[in-house]
Amino acid sequence: MSSTTEVRGYEVAEFPRECRANTAITQAGKITTRKNVGSQAFDKNFTSTTTAVALNVNSPLELRSQLQDHSTMTSTSKTMHAWQKHFGSTTAVRAEVPIPACPNDGLLIKIHAAGVCHSDVALLNAEKRPDTWPLDKYTLGHEGCGEVVEVGSSVHGFATGDMVAILSVAGCGESSCGECSRGLAQICQRGERYGIGSNGSYAPYVAIKARAAAKLPENVSAEHGAVATDACMTAYHAVVGTGQVRKGETVVILGVGGLGFNAMQIARSSGARVIIVDKRQEVLDEAVKFDIAEEDVVPVGEGIVEFVKRKGLVVDTIIDFVGVPETFGGAQEAGKLVYAVTQRHDADKKCEQYVLEVKLS
Numbered sequence: 001m002s003s004t005t006e007v008r009g010y011e012v013a014e015f016p017r018e019c020r021a022n023t024a025i026t027q028a029g030k031i032t033t034r035k036n037v038g039s040q041a042f043d044k045n046f047t048s049t050t051t052a053v054a055l056n057v058n059s060p061l062e063l064r065s066q067l068q069d070h071s072t073m074t075s076t077s078k079t080m081h082a083w084q085k086h087f088g089s090t091t092a093v094r095a096e097v098p099i100p101a102c103p104n105d106g107l108l109i110k111i112h113a114a115g116v117c118h119s120d121v122a123l124l125n126a127e128k129r130p131d132t133w134p135l136d137k138y139t140l141g142h143e144g145c146g147e148v149v150e151v152g153s154s155v156h157g158f159a160t161g162d163m164v165a166i167l168s169v170a171g172c173g174e175s176s177c178g179e180c181s182r183g184l185a186q187i188c189q190r191g192e193r194y195g196i197g198s199n200g201s202y203a204p205y206v207a208i209k210a211r212a213a214a215k216l217p218e219n220v221s222a223e224h225g226a227v228a229t230d231a232c233m234t235a236y237h238a239v240v241g242t243g244q245v246r247k248g249e250t251v252v253i254l255g256v257g258g259l260g261f262n263a264m265q266i267a268r269s270s271g272a273r274v275i276i277v278d279k280r281q282e283v284l285d286e287a288v289k290f291d292i293a294e295e296d297v298v299p300v301g302e303g304i305v306e307f308v309k310r311k312g313l314v315v316d317t318i319i320d321f322v323g324v325p326e327t328f329g330g331a332q333e334a335g336k337l338v339y340a341v342t343q344r345h346d347a348d349k350k351c352e353q354y355v356l357e358v359k360l361s
Contacts, residue, residue, distance in 0.1 A: 082139040082203035087129040092140065100199065100207035107158055107213055108150035109166065112222035114201040115143030117230060117258070123196065132189050133197035142168035142194060144201025145216065145225035155210045163216040165225040166201060168194045170212035201226075235263035240270065243317045243338040247271030250313060252304060255321035256283045263319055265290060275313070277304055 077099075084093045102108035120140055129136060144166040151158050158164070170192070171177065171185025179188040192198040194208060216225045238259075239245050249272045253264050256278040264287060267274045276287050277298045284297050298307045308315055319338040 080204045082199070083141070084137050084139050084202075085123055085126070086137045087127070088136075090125050090127065092124055093137075095137070097139070097203070099205050102150040102152055103207055103209065104152045104154050106152045106207060106209045107148050107155065107164070109144070109146040109164065109206050109208060109213070110149045111141075111144055111146040111201050111204060111206060112163070113145050113226040114141045115227040115230065117143060119196075130197070133193075135197065135199075138195075138197060139199040139201075139203050139206070140195050141201030141203070141206075142196050143226045143230045144168075144194070144206060145222045146201075146206075148213070149205075152210065158210060158213065158215075163222065163225070164213040165216055165229050166194060166206070166208055167212045167214060167229050168196060168200065170209065173211050231258050232262050232266075235259050236266055238319050238321075238338050239263050239266045243319055245270050245272050245317055249273070249316040250275065252277065252308075252315055252318040253321065254304070254318060256280075256287055257321060260319075260321040261287070261290075263321065264292065267319075268292070272316075275304075275307075275315070277307075 079096050080099050081094055082097050084095050084097075086093050100108065119142065123140065146164065146166075148158055148160050148162040148164060151160060169186045169188070171180040171188035172190035173180055173185070174190065175181055177188055177190055179185060180191075185191065192209060192212070194200045194206065194212065195202070199206060214229065216222070220228070239251075243251070245251055245267050247270060251267045251272045252275045253260050253267065254277045256264060256276050260276075260278070261283075264274055264276055268291060273296065274292060275296045275298060276284065276292055278284055279300055281300050284300070288294055288297065295311075298304060304318075307313075317338060
């Protein structure tokens, strides 16, 4: 991996250029889409309108397309249009809301790009507000990147004009917090969750705590910065943090979607041999274009256990981005399984992205 920058307790990697397959970018109103898209990035080119719209979507691609069509500023300087989740409804609502004030301990960010993730669809489908979430209505968008336009009075280290990526779950940062004090801010229940219960980046502006901002390196675009804190960092923590993948090891990636595709590239850049598993032939074909050897692609229909035995492989780590009994069961002959999935609670449809290491005997 290339050099990293320590930002307020978070390690923000300058990912290899190959980790850019997960974006669809709009430039001058035109969408340019690469294949194998996971999180979809889009610029917000705001124009004046007052049209009210509700979206009913079933996929991140569909959501991204409709958001791009309708993302607008209002004609006044004090309000803006935002795409919101309203509990009691499973459609995205385009609402006119006040431009947020800059908090004393935070920043006001003008959004340049935001990502559309499959989690956004799950969040829209949630019917009941979790007890720990304060708002009945909130602005979606948990992958955002933009420009600092105002700095809180107690904030140091940031200036207007800085480009920052937004950490959607930066935690509360309190020493008394069991999660934050152990480096697990992403599962902290006290802090704001931008776009996941707290107001996020599907709007021209968002107000955040300073600890949720990571300065963007000059050679990284807003589009890539937007998805890096979620689609890339989740994969990075699974491979480098929890998985502790090393040069010369053999790693199996189960599921080559948005997270899996990034994990595949991060593992490769760490010097590991990467075996990939997916049911979609077109995804496997795309992975080969990113330097995955054809002999390291498990054929569609063949189980991972059968493939490993047939090839005589010794697998160091399996990283599961699918999280279903079929993939979990197929991985149990490995020495270490990293389980990186989206957790869904049936009671309240609350979604949390987390990385959990399960050591198997």
